[in-house]
Amino acid sequence: MMMRSKKIKLLSLAILSIGLSQNALAEDHWKLFLKNAYIDRDFDNDAVKDTGSWSQAISLFYDSKFQDTPIDQLQIGLDANVQYAVRLSNDKHAADSVLPFDAQSQKQASDYAKFGGAVKLKYKENVLKVGEIWSDSPVANIDASRQLVGTYLGGTLSSTVNDHLSLELGVLSKYSARNDDQFRKLSYTQNGNKIQSDGMSYIDLKYRVNDQLKAAYSFAHLENIFNKHYVGLEHNYALNADTQLNSKVRYFNVQDTGSIAAIDSQNIGVIETVKYKNHTVAAGVQKIVGDAFPALDGYIPELYFVNWNVTGFFKKNEQTYHFIYGYNFKDYVPGLNALVKYSYGEKIKLADGIENNESELNLIGAYNFQHDYLKGMGLQYLFAKYDTKYGNDFDENRFFVTYTKKF
Template sequence: MKASHKTKLLSLAILSFGLSQTAMAEDHWKLFLKNAYIDRDFDNDAVKDTGSWSQSVSLFYDSKFQDTPIDQLQIGLDANVQYAVRLSNDKHVADSVLPFDSATQEQASDYAKFGGAVKLKYKDNVLKVGEIWADSPVANIDASRQLVGTYLGGTLSSVINDQLSLELGVLTKYSARNDDQFKKLSYTQNGNKIQSDGMNYIDLKYRVNDQLKAAYSFVHLDNIFNKHYVSLEHNYAFNADTSLNSKVRYYNVQDTGSQADIDSQNIGVLETVKYKNHTVSAGVQKIVGDAFPALDGYIPELYFVNWNVTGFFKKNEQTYHLIYGYNFKDYVPGLNALVKYSYGEKIKMAGGIENTESELDVIGSYSFQNEYLKGVGLQYLFAKYDTKYGNDFDENRFFVTYTKKF
């Protein structure tokens, strides 16, 4: 571990210990370990395979709100430290898991992240300033590989009434999953990297009734684009064993007239039927206009009705996908499996060429039920990607995790 990382870890440990002495048993701690093996094998011998084997240890601290001298105003603190070390040999190729130096073509042997946020609560309003773990249709964190990508900034969430909730956010920087630094938000278009001074967003969620929910979000990414998001979600229970969930989601992204040139829409519909332990889903997603502008740093779009290992959001792309999941709780409690197939067509490429792509995902997860192994989990992902024009690959991800709350 680098000396600077040791200093950061020690400083946070001292800070966290001091907080634990004041808040005592009301605080929450979580220890999280992840052993991650990820390998992407390209069919094209001219393309280097990517992947690594690494181990992480993370400690998360979540203080309960404490009273202040001001009536109904409470204060708290969230803090965390994350550290990962590479166990495999350096393949000298970027794999988006650990930091990579493009100049020396070397992958870091280890890296660390640390952060925290002060939080204030007044009645049903919560203000957070510092490191933000965003969960919004227009800003998400990324926990799909090893360490988690997060933002710097602030959010204000408020419960207006029983039906309406609001969140305002100002995010200035982002630390990618394979980076130990916070950097400006950016978008790369045609090889040109455009930086932004920050992202401002508003999220509104409205519960029409017990079955129907609506949401609207707007984000202004300075110097790059404005994005609108609208969604409707309906749940209907036929009986105790069978239910239908319907989602309609729409994005509209337009450039702000500065350096970027963006005119893109995403329309998605997903129908999901649950019957006892079975889950079956079918959906379609259509990109209208330009490829959807995914930001640099592997920031995911988790609110798409179709989000895969690869991005099915290319120019004019239309995607169909089928999902089948099964919960083995009646036979092997803790075991779940899922199979997903996606097919994208009408992708507009240079010269008027149309491309197609497909992806098959097989996912399994198991949480140990034994008292002595409680908190240990296994996850496996196999992804097979094929495209008419491009590079096909097979990918395997295997995670062993351990979670301890205290």
């Protein structure tokens, strides 16, 4: 109880200290975010413990406008945030990847908090950030899929070279997972061996060929572990006022750098999406060539895969087919959207040489309230049914109630 009271006190002081500066920076951007999350995973195998929890989070985000400095055209700013979550349900004594879990005592934390910030400098079309990094890169993503957001520690330099080309350079030293209140070294676990890295350096290049075609290339070096290349192409084409086509081709190549990890993996993905009025239909194929794709510890997602699910369809030699149908109910219930996704993965090579397969069905619904008094409030629901030939099947339900207030 004393530790929890201390965390709440620190949270209150942090929010108060940020709030006191608001008068001086009235034109800056603030966002209050509330998230109530219920997550439950029910395994078909009675020998496997079910996981999940019910929690409430409150977060405050601050994004300052750039202020002039004595140096001509050099401006400075600050980003900061406070995130806090408390468990409302009983402790199931199981790791659910939502709140911190002590494997030794088999206890889940009753609450936890994250504090972060970054100093930013702007010179012409170049922005340097140092501190907590919310990376949106094909080689380094943040995770907001559960409760509090997983982020990095490091620095980035973003630059708009011209109307067609932009680039970003990044150095990331540590990562704070979605269920952790500490920044820890980036690491990768293979065959039970955890390999730590002193950091990742990367470069992102984005090139707009024309209004319809975009190209991207990224390279990341994770010290002591691997090098990762990414190439992406995206094409948009409007058949008419009601029908648009979107085509994506994405390729990843990851090779070890001579560490104790043995990594030789490629991911090739293609997805075609057709939008007609309120309907969205998509079909895609994703192929893993070689080893299982090396997902880093800490549940760091690979959001640039053409197929990223509740479970990871990136096992050794796996080939995945996925189909999506979405509908926007804006003509009947404004703010309501629904989506169905089915993924089937085959040709998975297990350690003993046996071939496995797996499938996942997702049903997703989201509603954003339209009434003036309820603006900023949203509901999201996800149902996932996972089946595999060799392994543990499960059903998962996620229900979120969110509220966002910008000021």
